[in-house]
Amino acid sequence: MKKELESKKIKELALTIDKLEDEKLVIQEQMLRALADYQNLVKNSEKRNEIRYFQLKKSLSESVIPSLDALNLALKASKELKLDEQTKSWLDGILATIESLEKAFTEIGVKQYLPVKGDKFDPAIHEAVATVEGGKSGEIYDLVQPGYILDNTVIKPARVVVSK
16 A cells, blocks of 8 residues: 555645646746847847937938038139138138038938949939930939948939939
8 A cells, every 4th residue: 555655645746746847847948938028129129229310310411411512512613703811711611611511420320422424323312403415325424413322322412413
């Protein structure tokens, strides 16, 4: 009778051990799944933060680019004027402002794109504002305004005149 009792207890303990082993496996699977979910959450959060940062840089750049273009246009126009010394000093300040803005753009990843005459027109990076007779058809004839690229993404196409 004692042996039967011991045998019964051993069987019960074996069943309990098997049950605990099964529970242990379930808990390990849940922990691995939870860890994978956490790692995915971290990756998705990082990706969302990168997208937000890019959008912030893009938005800021798009709001400042028109001012930079206007300053560059004024600088270009001033070369055709006869300026006195005082006005030249003022113009030097404008030039320093332009250089400062361009440096800030470079630091956040914005690059100015200046296509040259003869480059092939590409609607992904150029905006045709006019066409002219002369030159090879489909090539850039003249640059009106530079384009801007942020982290390999065009945020403002270069405005160009295209040959017919």
